[in-house]
Amino acid sequence: MPELPEVETIRTYLDRVLAGQCIAKTQVLLPRQIAYPAAQEFAARLQGAEILRVLRRGKYLLFELPADLTLVVHLRMTGSLVYEPGDFVPDAHTRVIFSLSSGHALVFRDTRTFGRLYALYPHELAEAKGLVTLGPEPLTPSFTAGALSGRAKRTAMPVKSFLLDQKRVAGLGNIYADEALFVAGLHPLRRASSLTGAEWQRLKEAVEAVLRDGIADGGTTFRDYRNGAGGHGHHQEHLWVYNREGQPCRRCGTPVEKIVVGGRGTHFCPHCQPEARS
Secondary structure: OOOHHHHHHHHHHHHHHHOOOEEEEEEEOOHHHEEEOOHHHHHHHHOOOEOOEEEEEOOEEEEEOOOOOEEEEEOOOOEEEEEEOOOOOOOOOEEEEEEEOOOOEEEEEEOOOOOEEEEEOHHHHHHOHHHHOOOOOOOOOOOOHHHHHHHHOOOOOEHHHHHHOOOOOOOOOHHHHHHHHHHHOOOOOOEHHHOOHHHHHHHHHHHHHHHHHHHHOOOOOOOOOOOOOOOOOOHHHOOOOOOOOOOEOOOOOOEOEEEEEOOEEEEEOOOOOOOOOO
């Protein structure tokens, strides 16, 4: 699933190429991927709308349009948004085509069809349930060690699960949670409520560092992720532990291990990330 760095990479590119263009026509090829409103009304709302700018909240892309209308795109596991020339040929995974005033197109593709699109006015934002309940946004002033610590009080969940809970931290997924815990030197099974103030500060800084590195590398591509121009990310070449089970830790040489935490495959170094303790 594209995580914050991947979605931010897409946002940056699309904001640059789309701002000021109008949506001339919207073709919905798979109506069930339009979450709200119904596909016909979705296309009608977007007809002729100018794209003012492209924003991001967590893993959601937000296209700001006139009259307080927002096009919300949640790529989820295998979705992509690519800026294409007007003569592109749709493939079997093309789900929505936004024809633009420039003659180009913004194309939403999704192999497994988990992605969701919305065209929302402010009073309808709750239709995108995951969007309105997001926690603090990393890389912003609201993302502090104190805020993290406060959200972890009285919870028995492991710190890995805490980082993946979008109501507590916006935008993190499996890759960058594993990477942040390695950089912070914290075992993924450590109970979140047991972390000290100094450890929260270390983790907060680690989250910021791995996200910035991921953005600088254009995101991480193992299979499905594509940026807004259709290219791959390169951060997979620089990962500390994620997807490196059995390979030597880049710091100490100890083989990276993989366990399951909260149903998610989790990679860590048993030497650099000491055993969990309460």
